[in-house]
Amino acid sequence: MNLELSEEQAAVRDLAAAFTDREIVPHAAAWDRAESVDRDIVGKLGKLGFLGLTIPEEYGGSGGDHLAYCLALEELGRGDSAVRGIVSVSLGLVGKSIAGYGTEEQKRAWLPRLTSGEVLGCFALTEPGTGSDAANLTTRAVRDGDDWLITGGKTFITNGTWAKVALVFARTGEDGHRGITAFLVETGLPGFERRTIHGKLGLRGQATAELSFDNVRVPDGARLGAEGQGFRVAMSALAKGRMSVAAGCVGISRACLEAAVKYAGEREQFGKPIASHQLVQELLADIAVDVEASRLLTWKVADLIERGLPFATASSTAKLYASEAAVRAANNALQVFGGYGFIDEYPVGKYLRDARVMTLYEGTSQIHKLLIGRSLTGINAF
CATH class of the missing domain: 2.40.110.10 (Butyryl-CoA Dehydrogenase, subunit A, domain 2)
Structure with a gap:
């Protein structure tokens, strides 16, 4: 097992990280208050190839494997889950479904426009x-x-x-x-x-x-x-889509960790930074462990897809764990911030609100537990 990123994968991650820091992080709070992301972000995502990851270049895509896709979505999720969702749906659910099930005419008609950001899909x-x-x-x-x-x-x-x-x-x-x-x-x-x-x-x-x-x-x-064949198309899309959600949840948890660590080093109580208090370090350690576990579960799904192996249960596992972990991470980060975490001048309240919906869409946590249970027992408990 080799978890080292290839040069191409590392380049995608670094490009996504720089894009997120430049184009998303400074605006995320304002977009949240306005209840609307700036639509110009779509063209920027398309220009840098984020809307075409894993789609063949002959259809306007930017190629790359599913791990590179997860790395990009983690960074976008770190900045603003609303932006990550644009990519997850238009590319992950719609574009990949057309690539997998579409006729040649459908691929030529829609994929170049979707991957460039000229149009979005829902x-x-x-x-x-x-x-x-x-x-x-x-x-x-x-x-x-x-x-x-x-x-x-x-x-x-x-x-x-x-x-x-x-x-x-x-x-x-x-x-x-x-x-x-x-x-x-x-x-x-x-x-x-x-x-x-x-x-x-x-x-x-x-x-x-x-x-x-x-x-x-x-x-x-x-x-x-x-x-x-529609239900098969939908379930196939959602199996991969759950990996996208998991990757975005890793990003939320990472954002929580980075914000909490920074604040804990700056905030003083009882004459010293709160980072020096044992129970604050426990909160930070719990977030850090969840980040690593969520990421590895997500990477496992990407690896299975690339090797052509069954991945649906692994995808449910990653989505279940990463979404619940993001809620825990946001709760712990808010606890580190104390009362300041309760106002939107600071980012952790938004992280908590965004994380909470991750346990609901593309399969609730309860649905995923049933899917995992069915894979273990062979019994459908729906």
């Missing part, structure tokens, strides 16, 4: 009544000649108000997962509407939306994968 799976129970979604697509008419609604859709293409999952057949099909839907079509969700606890800068479809007409050429 992943329209979750519905108001079906979150964890995605196999029972109710959005429906009905065949009309050579077209499909899509009707229904989606919610909590990251990039939803910014995206130019939505990867929409709709029921085209029987109940359950076998009756679901995936479609690439241009967001400007008649009958397609979207509304920004405001007032979120965390990820405030992220463009999160409700989507509605009223007989939105799309050609059969917009179908991604075979009819009835």
